[in-house]
Amino acid sequence: MTDAPAIETRTFDTEVHQLLKLMINALYSNREIFLRELISNASDASDKLRFEALTNDALKGLDHDLAIDIAFDAEAGVLTLRDRGIGMNRDEVIENLGTIARSGTRRFLESLSGDQQKDARLIGQFGVGFYAAFIVAEKVTVETRRADEPADAGVRWTSSGDGEYQIETIDRPEQGTTITLQLREEHRDLLTEWQLRRIIKHYSNHIAFPIRLHKPAEEKDGEEAKADKDSAETELVNASQALWTRQKSELSETDYTEFYTSLTGDPETPLSWAHHHVEGSQRYSLLLYLPSSAPFDMLINRDEREGIKLYIQRVFIMDAAEQVVPRYLRFMRGVIDSADLPLNISREMLQDSPLLKKIRATVVKRSLNLIEKLAEQGGEPWQKFLAAFGSVLKEGVIEDFEQRERIAGLLRFPTTATEGDQDLAGLDDYIGRMNEDQEHIWYLTADSLKVARNSPHLEAFRKHNVEVLLLTDRIDEWLVSHLHEYKGKSLKSAARGKLELGEKTEPDEEARKLAGRIKKALGERIGNVQPSERLTESPACVVADEHGLSPVMARMMRQAGQEVPEVTPNLEINPHHPLLSLMADQHDENRFDELASLLLDQALLAEGGELADPAAYVRRVNQLLVEALGGSDSADSVKAAS
Ligand SMILES: Nc1ncnc2c1ncn2[C@@H]1O[C@H](COP(=O)(O)OP(=O)(O)OP(=O)(O)O)[C@@H](O)[C@H]1O
Numbered sequence: 001m002t003d004a005p006a007i008e009t010r011t012f013d014t015e016v017h018q019l020l021k022l023m024i025n026a027l028y029s030n031r032e033i034f035l036r037e038l039i040s041n042a043s044d045a046s047d048k049l050r051f052e053a054l055t056n057d058a059l060k061g062l063d064h065d066l067a068i069d070i071a072f073d074a075e076a077g078v079l080t081l082r083d084r085g086i087g088m089n090r091d092e093v094i095e096n097l098g099t100i101a102r103s104g105t106r107r108f109l110e111s112l113s114g115d116q117q118k119d120a121r122l123i124g125q126f127g128v129g130f131y132a133a134f135i136v137a138e139k140v141t142v143e144t145r146r147a148d149e150p151a152d153a154g155v156r157w158t159s160s161g162d163g164e165y166q167i168e169t170i171d172r173p174e175q176g177t178t179i180t181l182q183l184r185e186e187h188r189d190l191l192t193e194w195q196l197r198r199i200i201k202h203y204s205n206h207i208a209f210p211i212r213l214h215k216p217a218e219e220k221d222g223e224e225a226k227a228d229k230d231s232a233e234t235e236l237v238n239a240s241q242a243l244w245t246r247q248k249s250e251l252s253e254t255d256y257t258e259f260y261t262s263l264t265g266d267p268e269t270p271l272s273w274a275h276h277h278v279e280g281s282q283r284y285s286l287l288l289y290l291p292s293s294a295p296f297d298m299l300i301n302r303d304e305r306e307g308i309k310l311y312i313q314r315v316f317i318m319d320a321a322e323q324v325v326p327r328y329l330r331f332m333r334g335v336i337d338s339a340d341l342p343l344n345i346s347r348e349m350l351q352d353s354p355l356l357k358k359i360r361a362t363v364v365k366r367s368l369n370l371i372e373k374l375a376e377q378g379g380e381p382w383q384k385f386l387a388a389f390g391s392v393l394k395e396g397v398i399e400d401f402e403q404r405e406r407i408a409g410l411l412r413f414p415t416t417a418t419e420g421d422q423d424l425a426g427l428d429d430y431i432g433r434m435n436e437d438q439e440h441i442w443y444l445t446a447d448s449l450k451v452a453r454n455s456p457h458l459e460a461f462r463k464h465n466v467e468v469l470l471l472t473d474r475i476d477e478w479l480v481s482h483l484h485e486y487k488g489k490s491l492k493s494a495a496r497g498k499l500e501l502g503e504k505t506e507p508d509e510e511a512r513k514l515a516g517r518i519k520k521a522l523g524e525r526i527g528n529v530q531p532s533e534r535l536t537e538s539p540a541c542v543v544a545d546e547h548g549l550s551p552v553m554a555r556m557m558r559q560a561g562q563e564v565p566e567v568t569p570n571l572e573i574n575p576h577h578p579l580l581s582l583m584a585d586q587h588d589e590n591r592f593d594e595l596a597s598l599l600l601d602q603a604l605l606a607e608g609g610e611l612a613d614p615a616a617y618v619r620r621v622n623q624l625l626v627e628a629l630g631g632s633d634s635a636d637s638v639k640a641a642s
Contacts, residue, residue, distance in 0.1 A: 036203035045085025047316035071214035134161035137181035147175035311337040328396035440492040443469040451608040456538035497546030507531035511575035521596035532572035542569035
């Protein structure tokens with residue numbers, strides 16, 4: 001026991017203060033979630049006791065008959081929740097109920113926008129934990145004792161949520177935690193059996209410990225109540241059995257969706273799920289869910305995976321998402337319950353466990369099965385999946401060599417044969433539409449779909465009726481640098497190297513000479529200049545080397561703050577374009593140089609690139625405009641004005 005003063009007053013961390021204020025405002029209309037949060041904490045505390053009892057002799061025997069008891073007194077406006085879980089000692093109370101202990105909560109606070117409606121949705125999805133009690137309560141009292149400490153090491157914590165709390169040491173014979181809420185007047189309507197039963201069933205039906213609602217003696221009928229005021233009855237409200245251990249045939253769709261919500265806090269229905277009991281040399285149960293929208297932090301927290309809970313013989317051990325799902329499946333949620341892993345397994349041991357490796361392989365297989373099934377069914381759920389997780393799944397092509405082709409088959413892209421950005425095609429669709437003599441799967445990367453669709457690189461493809469995938473996701477450049485082949489067809493960029501479409505025509509001498517002049521005019525700014533086989537309408541386009549860094553990739557790397565060597569693109573010209581014909585007749589070399597610069601700048605702009613000297617480009621265009629509009633001593637006047 002510590003020598004603490006009888007009652008000590010302490011202040012909350014400023015962040016707690018901020019969270020409390022925000023939450024009470026934002027969640028006013030969603031007040032019922034406070035009970036879900038408190039029940040979830042009680043359940044976690046009971047899980048922890050079971051887990052610690054495996055190795056701590058002082059706790060043996062205390063891990064039986066764990067239950068969560070809820071009682072209320074409508075007249076006094078009081079609601080109590082009691083668990084027989086692990087409890088907290090004084091330091092833990094200060095740490096857990098006076099600061100923001102979880103880094104996730106801090107990050108969450110930082111991500112709030114200030115827009116009350118949006119924030120309320122986020123807060124609801126995130127789960128605000130213990131502090132949710134203050135949505136409905138004007139005063140909260142927590143009495144707790146850590147299960148392995150003596151009866152006189154109990155702690156009482158009291159606060160009105162207004163910036164400070166009181167803490168004192170008390171005697172508490174029973175282990176675990178009792179939370180007493182003094183409800184604000186306007187929330188006392190929650191204090192009826194009917195309301196509480198409804199809320200518990202709605203949010204916490206699948207908590208694996210019994211939740212007992214104590215009926216106040218006064219609510220019984222007339223005489224009987226008077227005679228027996230003290231003996232309150234209790235009612236078991238929830239299903240209270242670990243859902244994943246039950247047989248599929250016993251479970252309804254509602255059971256699965258409700259369990260998903262109690263597991264994740266996500267109020268939306270999951271897209272689909274898979275439930276298996278694996279028998280044989282190793283036995284385990286597996287329940288996997290595919291959510292319908294991305295949790296707010298999924299894309300930021302690439303490396304902190306959570307959401308697959310590992311149980312061993314129904315004892316919660318840890319969140320094992322990092323061990324059982326690869327990064328590209330980090331949106332999967334669920335539970336694994338193994339009958340064969342040792343109960344005292346540590347995180348490190350788990351990492352190397354061959355048993356867990358097998359489970360991981362099954363999780364990957366089953367998750368991809370779920371996604372494939374969704375793809376086959378198509379429609380809105382599949383569209384939702386693609387919108388939420390399509391980009392994340394692409395990481396799989398890069399990271400998981402074994403499943404590369406399978407994952408690639410699930411990806412969808414806009415193409416030149418589809419319209420808008422919702423109409424997407426898979427690689428199998430593409431192959432099904434390939435021309436008879438077509439060898440490659442063609443793609444074009446660009447910063448946006450609009451730039452891609454208008455790219456001069458597509459002109460020849462249109463002419464020869466060859467479909468091109470339009471890749472505009474940030475990750476697509478990496479994707480194609482790993483996916484060289486799909487089902488025996490190689491992937492090839494429409495904007496790189498030589499193009500072999502249709503019959504090859506040798507460029508004439510004139511065209512070669514013109515290309516040579518342009519190269520001379522542009523000097524170091526450009527690699528090769530060649531007559532093009534790609535262009536039918538545009539005068540010129542830039543082309544990357546077959547194996548060099550593409551301009552899109554170079555731009556992305558630069559935006560990410562990486563050092564990127566200067567990429568000098570090649571230029572292809574369309575000798576049949578009137579501009580090029582006129583240039584060929586231009587004998588004033590200065591003027592020719594200016595036109596060559598314009599040609600290059602236009603080609604760069606057309607593929608979404610940036611100009612090294614935009615002001616020079618504008619000056620040249622203005623000069624031409626003045627001439628075209630019949631201005632007199634054009635060149636000089638424009639030069640003077642700019
Ligand atoms: N009934 C309880 N018994 C024991 N410890 C508790 C109890 N309630 C809360 N705690 C402790 O307080 C901490 C903070 O609780 P809070 O609900 O704010 O966040 P959390 O439970 O960690 O996160 P989440 O709500 O997302 O599960 C918990 O991690 C736990 O250590």
